[in-house]
Amino acid sequence: MGCCSARCMLILLCCLQLITTLERQVFDFLGYQWAPIMINFFHIIVVILGQFGVIQYRSRYVIMYLLWTLLWIGWNVFVSCLYLDLGGLSKDSDILSLGVSSHRSWWKDNGPGCESAGLPSAGWHDQQNPELTTVLSCWLEYQYIEVLHCIIQLLISVRGIKTLCFVVFKQSVESM
Template sequence: MVILGLFGTIQYRPRYIVVYTVWAALWVAWNVFIICFYLDVGGLSKESDLLTFNISAHHSWWSEHGPGCVRREMQEAPGVRTTESHSYITVMGCFMDYQYIEVMHSSVQILVALLGFVYACYVVSAITEEEDSCE
């Protein structure tokens, strides 16, 4: 969508830029939902399977790979490892809980989307004013 917005800006196509602004608004809403999800706001819980629609077990990549985290993997059963074999993973020594990293990531995404939204609104208004002055 960012490429579409840039293309619309370069080619002076306000419709493409409007599509980008709608996407940016939806992106902000999605990231607000993610922040509420990881901070357990309003009945949402990070322990639920809401993000995967109860299809699979959800866990954040940051829960195992965060800054300072030491990850240890232990096999359930000794022997040959197959694709169905699962391992138990313990994580220790993280500097920051993974939900706060997710919240910071979503906050940065909101900031970038809002900046893009404001800029896109400015460009659309500038293009439409330019078209009106030509008539």
């Protein structure tokens, strides 16, 4: 195996996906967004299995990872459309929290350069209700940060699909 082979590239892409998905998972946990938490968790497991398949020449794991990557692309397109309010979707809906809680993206209140103002009464500052804080302005609005997460995942996934197809084809030719 050469240092610039398709398998090495795929292992690198898997590592990048793991790092970016773990980062995304942390912020989804902070925002109590349960649907992304579950899908990110499943994605992490499938990426690890895919990486194992690439390292151990297991075509079934690589094909499973390829199929999951197609679903992962669909998920990221859905989340992007949700945050950009495209296709009848609304970022203000409780789809991502599965209707369990009223929580939303962590970036909404804690984005880069966000200035927030609480209620003037000192008694309200002890409460942990996120609805009591008003965000005045941010350098970058939260929905664009979430879409950036999706774009990064999409770029890695599209590159990964190209490499996956090459690796699967090469492994099937070598096994003949």
